[in-house]
Amino acid sequence: MDRTWLHKLASPPHFYRIAGRLAPWLGWPALALILIGLYGGLVLAPADHQQGEGFRILYVHAPSAWLSMLVYATLALASGIGLIWRIKLAHAVALAAAPIGAWFTFVALATGSLWGKPMWGTWWVWDARLTAELILLFLYLGFLALHGAIDDTGRADRAAAVLALVGVINLPVIHYSVYWWNTLHQGATITKLGKPSITFDMLWPLLVMLTGFTLCFAALLTRRVQAEILRRERDAAWLRAELAR
Amino acid sequence: MNAARFLAMGGYAAYVWPAFGLACAVLLWNAWAARRAHARARAEAQRRLAGLEADA
Amino acid sequence: MTPRHRRMVGVAAILAGVGAAALLARLAFEENLLYFFSPSQIAAGEAPVERKFRVGGLVTPGSVQRDPGSLTVRFVVTDNRHSIPVRYSGVLPDLFKEGKGVVANGRLDGQGGFVAEEVLAKHDENYMPPEVADSMHPPQPGGGGG
Structure with missing residues (x-):
């Protein structure tokens, strides 16, 4: 198998240039999709038969919760690649992903709380789904704290990567918590197989928002990885040529 | 009053609007922070390069 | 801050984070492994007698009675095999409806009933406009839950 493209992609100068070219192509469509999704979710989608207009929080809660897990999967995958193949760029990707993931986990928890108060009757319950999502936030913050506490970048990368891999166990717990235990949180709406549990006029803005948030993460990640590469490669020869441009 | 009805969100305005407001604020802040991180790292690298060249 | 101080802060942050996570895990998965008990589990004697659960x-459907002049509500919680009468004084969540899911926190009254201190509504993962819901489940008396 020809893997030269992989080695090329993993080289910081190459990745830096590709990321710089890619970022606007991810960011602007993300913005457009999120605006369409906001309009669709707030205006075009009909009110729910049980929750009335209150169900619209779904359109920011579900994409944030989706990103909180997608970002962690990205972070853990990058950490694993970094540990196994000793690819420095992978560690840079993991470190760049962490603050993004922490933010969206926070949004998922806060919007869930704003949704739970009127519908369930409480801001917070210690049920398995909510607790596992809170632990996810602590994993992101722990990853950042551990990385920040070690001066040597290589050692910090490896220590934080081990923590990231230990925390992977939390991802299936979050996803399946609503099936494994009696939880207050309801089951999944669109990931379950079979007929969707949501009508199309309510579903499409959600799919647009999910795509928009995902592209937004990709755009944020490319910019943050670029910044991380600049910090790590400050003595590299290629940077001189790059910055002169 | 269409706009007033829209803003009232069927009585859930106190929950729906903070949720959307928070989500949009965090999205915008993240976009700004990522750009700032890149710009700062670039400026820092340039300063360092200029310093190295002055030393040489 | 010296590098040593930064390391100490970092280690403290990790210990605090891991400790909090462990505590939360214990709370959520040990004591509340089942966030709630079903009426059948209570009928089988699985629920704690002394402790709150x-x-x-x-x-x-048809079981909700409000005491006139107070906030006290009586209703029956069922899992379609067993049921238990519940007494509650307080504000009910918006989604509290006959035939819909509910989670009540409280204790047994010793006479086969349950006294709730908190009542939460549990909704399902189905979202649809009212017209669609009506066409799927035409409102009819005594239709039973689903």
């Missing part, structure tokens, strides 16, 4: 199920 949660009972979850559907509100039996």
Whole structure:
């Protein structure tokens, strides 16, 4: 198998240039999709038969919760690649992903709380789904704290990567918590197989928002990885040529 | 009053609007922070390069 | 801050984070491994007698009675095999409806009933406009939950 493209992609100068070219192509469509999704979710989608207009929080809660897990999967995958193949760029990707993931986990928890108060009757319950999502936030913050506490970048990368891999166990717990235990949180709406549990006029803005948030993460990640590469490669020869441009 | 009805969100305005407001604020802040991180790292690298060249 | 101080802060942050996570895990997965008990589990004697716990199920259609002049509500929670009468004084969540899911936190009254201190509504993962819901489940008396 020809893997030269992989080695090329993993080289910081190459990745830096590709990321710089890619970022606007991810960011602007993300913005457009999120605006369409906001309009669709707030205006075009009909009110729910049980929750009335209150169900619209779904359109920011579900994409944030989706990103909180997608970002962690990205972070853990990058950490694993970094540990196994000793690819420095992978560690840079993991470190760049962490603050993004922490933010969206926070949004998922806060919007869930704003949704739970009127519908369930409480801001917070210690049920398995909510607790596992809170632990996810602590994993992101722990990853950042551990990385920040070690001066040597290589050692910090490896220590934080081990923590990231230990925390992977939390991802299936979050996803399946609503099936494994009696939880207050309801089951999944669109990931379950079979007929969707949501009508199309309510579903499409959600799919647009999910795509928009995902592209937004990709755009944020490319910019943050670029910044991380600049910090790590400050003595590299290629940077001189790059910055002169 | 269409706009007033829209803003009232069927009585859930106190929950729906903070949720959307928070989500949009965090999205915008993240976009700004990522750009700032890149710009700062670039400026820092340039300063360092200029310093190295002055030393040489 | 010296590098040593930064390391100490970092280690403290990790210990605090891991400790909090462990505590939360214990809370959530040990004591509340089942966030709530079903009426059948209570009938089988699985629920604690002395301690507070949660009972979850559907509100039996037609069972909700409000005491006039107070906030006290009586209703029956069922899982379609067993049911338990619940007494509660307080504000009910918006989604509290006959035939819908509910989780009540409280304790047994020793006479086969349950006294709730908190009542939460549990909704399902189905979202649809009212017209669609009506066409799927035409409103009819005594239709039973679903």
